[in-house]
Amino acid sequence: MKNKLVEILNKNIPSLDKQTIDDLIEVPLNSSMGDYAFPCFKLAKELKKSPVVIAKEIAEKIGTVDFIEKTECVNAYINFFVNKEQFVKQTIVPMIQQGEKYGIDKSKSKGNIIIDFSSPNIAKPFHIGHLRSTVIGNSLYRIFEALGYNCISINHLGDWGTQFGKLIVAYKNYSSKEAVEQKGIQELLRIYVMFHEEAEKDSTLEQQARDYFTKMEQGDEEALELWKWFKQISLKEFEYVYNLLDVEFDSFNGEAFYNDKMAPVIKELEDKNLIKVSDGAKIVELENMPPCLITKRDGSTLYATRDITAAKYRKQTYDFKKCIYVTALQQNLHFKQWFEVIKKMGYEWYKDLVHVPFGMVSIEAEDKSKPAQAIATRKGNVILLQDLLNQAIQKTKEIIEEKNPNLEDKDTVAMQVGIGAIIFDDMYNTIIKDIEFSWSKALNFDGETGPYVQYTHARACSVLRKSNIEEYDISLIDFDLITDEASITLVKQIGNFKSAINDAANKYEPSIIARYAVNVAQAFNKFYHDNAILVDDQKLKYARLSLVYCTTNILKNTLYLLGIGAPIKM
């Protein structure tokens, strides 16, 4: 409908092209100012007339058009009031025709996009700090897939480095096979912390750890066996969390995977004359930035070396359209640096490397007047993700017992809602913002929250269920029965679904989907409150139900895009 308006305006304002007109058209917040509005300020200069006069002239030229009921000039704005029936029909018809698939293109025809996210360190517990990357990455995966891309999720595990030397030494000194098998990561963490405590007293420990890591790099069987074992134990525990969160990875190729692939890349950098030696380390000098370190004095590799190598490998393997890295903002410089190195190597695809940074998570101090505490695994100042999720599930169970004790399959619903609340909360704000974790806020399910959206969806499902209508026949819907303010607002909102997805993708910002979901839910709840749906008047009932049906699909899909389940009862 907007397109048609653009056509008409374009005919009457030849000096502006369609794109410009399209950009200028606004949707007023208040419907008393029309459904679309065109501001004439920009035309004032070239026409050398007051914008108010221009607005009037254009409005007169346009005259009457079939789908526009009324045109009104307010100051320099031309406000268009569209024909409600046509507007509703054009919005709703494709949604009914495409059902659940509306707005979701699963063709995977637009090429490959890699999303590198979650990437926890092996042998350390999964805490709320890891949640953000996981949840944001997963959502971006689903968003880009909905736009027709083939997404590849890569968990770039932190599974290589001196820390594993430390772990081996710690294991040998302070633990046993039985203890690790029984207690898993908890035991690994315990001995890792112990190692650092002991290392302060015994300075030879650090050297022993480095030696063990060197052994690993040289392929020492005993060391590698232990490393593999630690990795396995960690992965098993991570799997548990990923299952709860409903996150899947196409690849777990972490840092260790690139161990034997870095030498050729270093050679390439040397061949291209990009390497300089500084204090024994190999570096690439950059403009307006500190240099990028490629190898240490002792010749061993660094973070950037592995990222550059991984990027090259991924380009060769997947020929990606984009490679997206979801990591904390603190790593900004690191990514800027090595992206620049890729550029200097002459690869045009450096443009397709995207860092999606997010803000820090800290933990609210018990005494709220004091500053929040940074997460510190070694100091024990952590909130384990498992604990958080379990608390959320528990809280949800209590609410269900109170509000809907006869609900069937309470456990499944409690899981979907409890976890949904946590996921939603993490992505409701612009991801760059820091989060100060607070139990009371995380477990609040009122207002703009995941459960609110889920609840709205369940409510809508309930109405559909009671209607006993399975399919909607467009030819039987009287669109002119949808006229009230609340209904029209709802139609406008659900009509924004596709642009919300595009917007979220362009900005790498899942919060746009989350906010959109709340907007739709609010519009639906208002509609639900104002309009009885299951009424005796069959025509009216059918028309309103068609709206409920579309809303249900939209809500379900917004939740899906965020990685959240949509229970049909709660």
Add this chain to the structure above:
RNA sequence: GUACCCAUAGCUCAGCUGGAUAGAGCAACGCCCUUCUAAGGCGUGGGUCCGGGGUUCGAAUCCCUGUGGGUACGCCA
């Protein structure tokens, strides 16, 4: 010291590539369940959009600058 990020209601935040009276939620207070799920809806109060310049017909939005907070700056990741 240099670079990057942030600053909007008591709190947490929206505000699209500048546009018509700056919006939600939480918290507070009041109202609405004999009607389709009250995890809901409605209402009230609450704002020098950090300060100062500039660009513009028009700035919370763009530019410059100052302040406050955060983060990062060669052998960790």
